Amino acid sequence: MAPFKDYIVLAALTLLPTLSAQNTTWDHSLYASSPPVYPSPPTTGQGWEAAYAQADAFVKNLTLEEKAGVLTGVAQGPCIGNIAPIPRIGFPGLCLQDGPASIRQATFATVFPAGLTAAASWDKGLIYERGLYLGAEFRGKGAHIALAPVCGPLGRSGLAGRGWEGFSPDPYLTGVAMELTISGIQKNGVQAVAKHWIGNEQETQRNPSVSDNGTTIEAVSSNIDDRTMHELYMWPFANSVRAGVASIMCSYNRLNGSYACQNSKALNGLLKDELGFQGYVMSDWGAVHAGVDSVQAGLDMNMPGPLGFFVSEPSFWGPNLTLAINNGSLAEERLDDMVRRVMLPYFHFGQNVDFPPIDPESADLNILGVTPLLDTFTYGPANVDVRDDHAKLVRDLAAAGTVLLKNTNNALPLKAPKNMGVFGNDAGDPTNGLYTLKFVGEQNYEYGTLAVGGGSGTGRLTYVVTPLDALKVRTQQDGTLLQYLLNNTLISSDPTIAFYSIAPSPPEVCLVFLKTWASEGADLTSLEADWNSTAVVENVAGYCNNTIVVTHTGGPNTMPWANHPNVTAIVAAHFPGQESGNSIVDILYGNVNPSGKLPYTIANTEADYAFAGITNSTELQQTEDPNAWQSDFTEGLLIEYRHFDYYNQSVLFEFGFGLSYTNFSLSDLSVSKIGNGTISASPPQAAIAPGGNPTLYDALFRATATVSNTGSVAGAAVSQLYLSLPQIPGEGITPLKVLRGFEKTSLEPGQSAQVSFDLMRRDISHWDTIAQEWMISSGNIGVQLGFSSRDIILTDSFSAL
Numbered sequence: 001m002a003p004f005k006d007y008i009v010l011a012a013l014t015l016l017p018t019l020s021a022q023n024t025t026w027d028h029s030l031y032a033s034s035p036p037v038y039p040s041p042p043t044t045g046q047g048w049e050a051a052y053a054q055a056d057a058f059v060k061n062l063t064l065e066e067k068a069g070v071l072t073g074v075a076q077g078p079c080i081g082n083i084a085p086i087p088r089i090g091f092p093g094l095c096l097q098d099g100p101a102s103i104r105q106a107t108f109a110t111v112f113p114a115g116l117t118a119a120a121s122w123d124k125g126l127i128y129e130r131g132l133y134l135g136a137e138f139r140g141k142g143a144h145i146a147l148a149p150v151c152g153p154l155g156r157s158g159l160a161g162r163g164w165e166g167f168s169p170d171p172y173l174t175g176v177a178m179e180l181t182i183s184g185i186q187k188n189g190v191q192a193v194a195k196h197w198i199g200n201e202q203e204t205q206r207n208p209s210v211s212d213n214g215t216t217i218e219a220v221s222s223n224i225d226d227r228t229m230h231e232l233y234m235w236p237f238a239n240s241v242r243a244g245v246a247s248i249m250c251s252y253n254r255l256n257g258s259y260a261c262q263n264s265k266a267l268n269g270l271l272k273d274e275l276g277f278q279g280y281v282m283s284d285w286g287a288v289h290a291g292v293d294s295v296q297a298g299l300d301m302n303m304p305g306p307l308g309f310f311v312s313e314p315s316f317w318g319p320n321l322t323l324a325i326n327n328g329s330l331a332e333e334r335l336d337d338m339v340r341r342v343m344l345p346y347f348h349f350g351q352n353v354d355f356p357p358i359d360p361e362s363a364d365l366n367i368l369g370v371t372p373l374l375d376t377f378t379y380g381p382a383n384v385d386v387r388d389d390h391a392k393l394v395r396d397l398a399a400a401g402t403v404l405l406k407n408t409n410n411a412l413p414l415k416a417p418k419n420m421g422v423f424g425n426d427a428g429d430p431t432n433g434l435y436t437l438k439f440v441g442e443q444n445y446e447y448g449t450l451a452v453g454g455g456s457g458t459g460r461l462t463y464v465v466t467p468l469d470a471l472k473v474r475t476q477q478d479g480t481l482l483q484y485l486l487n488n489t490l491i492s493s494d495p496t497i498a499f500y501s502i503a504p505s506p507p508e509v510c511l512v513f514l515k516t517w518a519s520e521g522a523d524l525t526s527l528e529a530d531w532n533s534t535a536v537v538e539n540v541a542g543y544c545n546n547t548i549v550v551t552h553t554g555g556p557n558t559m560p561w562a563n564h565p566n567v568t569a570i571v572a573a574h575f576p577g578q579e580s581g582n583s584i585v586d587i588l589y590g591n592v593n594p595s596g597k598l599p600y601t602i603a604n605t606e607a608d609y610a611f612a613g614i615t616n617s618t619e620l621q622q623t624e625d626p627n628a629w630q631s632d633f634t635e636g637l638l639i640e641y642r643h644f645d646y647y648n649q650s651v652l653f654e655f656g657f658g659l660s661y662t663n664f665s666l667s668d669l670s671v672s673k674i675g676n677g678t679i680s681a682s683p684p685q686a687a688i689a690p691g692g693n694p695t696l697y698d699a700l701f702r703a704t705a706t707v708s709n710t711g712s713v714a715g716a717a718v719s720q721l722y723l724s725l726p727q728i729p730g731e732g733i734t735p736l737k738v739l740r741g742f743e744k745t746s747l748e749p750g751q752s753a754q755v756s757f758d759l760m761r762r763d764i765s766h767w768d769t770i771a772q773e774w775m776i777s778s779g780n781i782g783v784q785l786g787f788s789s790r791d792i793i794l795t796d797s798f799s800a801l
């Protein structure tokens with residue numbers, strides 16, 4: 001959502017040149033419009049059969065005005081999105097709340113590790129538990145609908161301001177994480193919302209703007225070819241629909257020139273027809289730019305309702321929907337279908353029977369809400385504490401999502417150092433408050449550890465354990481002398497003066513804490529950590545020969561200092577949530593053996609990522625052409641490790657990489673067919689179910705192997721299975737390898753376990769743009785099993801047909 005007009009505090013970055021990974025000339029004219037797909041497919045309630053009758057009876061009970069009300073948000077409510085109650089029939093309304101890492105607009109709630117951190121754990125159990133606890137907290141606060149989780153942005157560019165809200169630029173890893181998170185949230189009877197559908201890969205010009213000359217300049221158009229749409233950007237949404245997600249939020253950007261919330265190809269075609277989505281599409285906040293057209297295109301709920309968000313403002317919907325029915329431009333069947341779609345999850349989850357009342361404190365905290373509030377909402381007690389014992393998961397998951405990237409001379413784990421120095425403005429307490437909703441740039445957050453990013457994906461911290469706090473506690477156990485310097489300007493500009501205060505000098509171990517601000521509403525302008533981070537690291541490392549760097553950031557960073565001989569260890573701790581310090585101390589001292597793996601690639605230089613940057617330039621910023629903002633996804637499937645592998649480019653730390661304090665081995669890879677039937681190239685015809693053709697999810701092959709802990713301490717291995725699928729003539733470039741399975745296994749020293757990976761039909765297929773179908777091609781499928789995308793230990797191959 002966007003409570004403010006985005007304002008962006010950014011430095012220069014020109015439009016980056018793009019390579020044509022499609023290896024065909026990109027014909028921009030093919031992306032000038034979207035094919036019309038009408039009418040909007042009605043829901044059948046598949047998967048929610050019992051609720052269908054209730055939703056249908058509910059619709060029949062409503063007047064036309066009431067139907068419009070169920071579909072259009074109102075600003076006079078206590079939540080970030082509100083559907084007004086209908087007291088006449090005992091409908092209490094719907095409370096929608098942000099966001100993916102916390103119930104943001106709440107007191108006494110937990111701030112969990114970000115999606116990115118959860119993905120870096122590669123731990124299915126912990127990812128599910130995070131969803132489960134998030135759901136419990138939304139429920140406890142009376143929020144029917146959680147605006148979470150996120151798989152768009154997927155992570156085409158590491159500069160995307162919201163990359164950390166979601167999981168990983170790898171669609172398979174993100175798909176698994178979406179499914180687990182949705183299942184967890186919905187297990188508590190709270191409706192999950194997979195967002196943002198689709199192609200929402202940058203914040204820059206995500207919304208229209210007005211030029212100096214008063215022309216409306218439309219939002220950026222994401223122009224994505226059909227195969228890439230299916231194999232990358234739609235993939236995790238398909239998992240979400242299959243997991244029974246209640247709602248999908250459409251995004252701000254345009255697709256082939258037409259706004260995502262009124263794009264019939266995307267909503268009616270891809271989502272409701274092809275993926276068989278039975279719930280409701282809600283708009284992102286203010287993403288609706290038309291009335292009847294958005295309804296016909298497949299949008300079912302308009303949020304926040306009024307244009308410009310406030311009650312005094314008109315709406316494209318609301319009374320306009322009744323008008324449109326009455327003047328014949330909209331069929332009432334479509335309105336009824338929309339109401340059924342909205343009400344199906346409500347009845348399915350029994351929210352009509354048993355759901356806690358809304359915590360009224362959220363009204364006071366609602367920056368969008370306007371008074372007076374409707375007096376028909378049902379309130380319970382204020383400031384309900386929903387945190388329970390969730391802090392334990394926060395601590396465990398953040399440690400599990402912390403990636404050890406470098407560890408020379410056994411710098412880690414720490415062994416009772418006599419003398420420790422802590423450096424950097426990310427180590428200590430925030431000085432400007434614990435809540436970072438505003439989309440302002442990093443300048444307001446100079447001092448203090450960054451536990452979570454900004455914007456609607458943030459959370460209201462009830463406390464944060466800083467790295468410095470936790471180190472102060474831990475160092476006392478060993479009598480370690482702990483001294484610290486938190487001023488990056490001082491460290492970077494005048495190290496002699498800075499280090500003067502430390503004695504004896506230099507410390508035996510120096511910890512440097514770096515951060516990168518990231519928020520909805522603005523993209524990053526650099527992948528280097530903020531606040532003169534490179535000078536800070538170089539100055540500390542120039543003086544201290546045992547310098548350990550810890551980063552708190554929302555995605556890939558460049559690390560120009562990574563090979564500095566005095567930088568003995570590097571730890572990527574991502575956005576860890578409220579237990580930050582405890583989680584990092586667990587890793588640094590070896591209470592927890594690091595087992596996180598990068599869910600993205602760290603390239604050697606920022607220029608290495610230029611193949612898929614943010615679309616932006618000075619010319620675009622000054623344009624008078626309404627249609628000027630065009631983002632051609634010419635790299636096709638070759639984002640992230642798929643790009644670096646295809647072009648055989650070296651990277652600093654590859655996708656899937658992460659060190660441990662022990663060693664693991666893999667052996668005995670074997671691949672076998674499941675069942676004895678013949679496998680057809682195209683999926684057997686079957687009625688569409690949520691997720692698409694259900695046979696796409698049939699397990700056809702199983703790979704098994706043995707993983708062993710060959711070191712001397714207990715630890716967890718992440719076995720990663722990659723497939724090399726055949727090149728398809730005329731269908732662009734197939735990546736050399738794609739992740740299609742992963743398992744995390746905890747092992748004692750000397751212990752072994754079997755891991756197995758079921759390969760579903762979709763996993764071994766490609767999207768055929770002519771057949772408009774997932775197809776298995778003849779030819780060998782390579783199997784690569786290892787501990788990262790470039791640490792392949794065992795290989796095999798099979799032919800599916």
Ligand SMILES: *[C@@H]1O[C@H](CO)[C@@H](O)[C@H](O)[C@H]1NC(C)=O
Nearest residue numbers: 010011012013523616617618
């Ligand atoms: C976009 O371009 C403008 C003008 O060159 C620049 O000021 C701004 O920082 C850029 N934004 C990003 C995210 O790079």
Ligand SMILES: *[C@@H]1O[C@H](CO)[C@@H](O)[C@H](O)[C@H]1NC(C)=O
Nearest residue numbers: 020021022023024646647733
């Ligand atoms: C593109 O195609 C040309 C000729 O068809 C080939 O020589 C070249 O290697 C291809 N480039 C890539 C990046 O695949």
Ligand SMILES: *[C@@H]1O[C@H](CO)[C@@H](O)[C@H](O)[C@H]1NC(C)=O
Nearest residue numbers: 030031034035226255256265
């Ligand atoms: C965008 O255009 C491409 C090329 O014509 C087409 O394949 C694709 O389906 C279109 N996508 C949407 C959402 O309109």
Ligand SMILES: *[C@@H]1O[C@H](CO)[C@@H](O)[C@H](O)[C@H]1NC(C)=O
Nearest residue numbers: 054057058059061088089090
């Ligand atoms: C229909 O409305 C009546 C009151 O007019 C109410 O008692 C009943 O529960 C409603 N049915 C549904 C399905 O909402």
Ligand SMILES: *[C@@H]1O[C@H](CO)[C@@H](O)[C@H](O)[C@H]1NC(C)=O
Nearest residue numbers: 212213214215622623624625
């Ligand atoms: C903006 O408006 C001025 C005054 O009407 C006009 O001279 C100028 O050409 C316009 N600029 C563009 C880019 O259209």
Ligand SMILES: *[C@@H]1O[C@H](CO)[C@@H](O)[C@H](O)[C@H]1NC(C)=O
Nearest residue numbers: 291313314315316318319320
């Ligand atoms: C109906 O929509 C139009 C924009 O199309 C807007 O100008 C008008 O104020 C709306 N009416 C209401 C009652 O919101």
Ligand SMILES: *[C@@H]1O[C@H](CO)[C@@H](O)[C@H](O)[C@H]1NC(C)=O
Nearest residue numbers: 291292320321323324327329
């Ligand atoms: C009917 O009403 C809708 C909503 O106000 C409006 O957009 C549309 O132009 C109207 N159509 C006719 C034919 O009056």
Ligand SMILES: *[C@@H]1O[C@H](CO)[C@@H](O)[C@H](O)[C@H]1NC(C)=O
Nearest residue numbers: 447487488489490491493494
């Ligand atoms: C940080 O150091 C700089 C340079 O010495 C100084 O100007 C600034 O006041 C210091 N900041 C704080 C908060 O002490």
Ligand SMILES: *[C@@H]1O[C@H](CO)[C@@H](O)[C@H](O)[C@H]1NC(C)=O
Nearest residue numbers: 488489492493530531532535
């Ligand atoms: C970076 O260091 C320079 C001096 O070297 C200083 O002027 C500048 O304010 C510092 N920037 C930040 C963000 O600390």
Ligand SMILES: *[C@@H]1O[C@H](CO)[C@@H](O)[C@H](O)[C@H]1NC(C)=O
Nearest residue numbers: 506541542543544545565566
């Ligand atoms: C490494 O640290 C030592 C101090 O122990 C220092 O003398 C040396 O110059 C440092 N090396 C580099 C490359 O900065």
Ligand SMILES: *[C@@H]1O[C@H](CO)[C@@H](O)[C@H](O)[C@H]1NC(C)=O
Nearest residue numbers: 505506507508543544545546
């Ligand atoms: C690192 O520096 C310490 C003193 O600061 C010194 O005792 C030690 O030998 C140095 N180690 C290396 C590997 O240079």
Ligand SMILES: *[C@@H]1O[C@H](CO)[C@@H](O)[C@H](O)[C@H]1NC(C)=O
Nearest residue numbers: 673674675676677678679699
């Ligand atoms: C194929 O599998 C089915 C079910 O697993 C089994 O009943 C049948 O005997 C098998 N047929 C052959 C030829 O192995």
